[in-house]
Amino acid sequence: MHTYIVLMKLTDQGIRSAKDAPDRIDAGINSLEALGGKIMGFYATLGEYDYVACVEAPNEAIVMRFLLAFGAAGDVRTTTMKALARAEFEEIARKL
Numbered sequence: 001m002h003t004y005i006v007l008m009k010l011t012d013q014g015i016r017s018a019k020d021a022p023d024r025i026d027a028g029i030n031s032l033e034a035l036g037g038k039i040m041g042f043y044a045t046l047g048e049y050d051y052v053a054c055v056e057a058p059n060e061a062i063v064m065r066f067l068l069a070f071g072a073a074g075d076v077r078t079t080t081m082k083a084l085a086r087a088e089f090e091e092i093a094r095k096l
Contacts, residue, residue, distance in 0.1 A: 002060075004054075005054060006054075009048075010051075014076050017075065021075075031069060041054040
């Protein structure tokens with residue numbers, strides 16, 4: 001499984017319907033799991049981003065399908081980063 005960090009900002013629509021956010025979050029988690037991925041952590045945050053999620057998925061195609069469907073709902077805009085675990089990074093760095 002690969003790890004991805006998903007940064008989310010609420011849109012105007014998402015802010016107007018903030019009371020429905022818990023249900024939307026559950027639906028998003030279920031949607032990703034149906035595609036074969038998993039939410040490892042989800043946080044509401046203060047600052048530049050409104051939510052941050054740590055996601056695991058077998059490949060980028062699954063993450064892309066999830067993010068396109070999630071974004072199409074219009075409540076959030078996302079920025080996604082692929083993340084390497086410390087051990088993965090150290091293996092790469094040692095080969096320099």
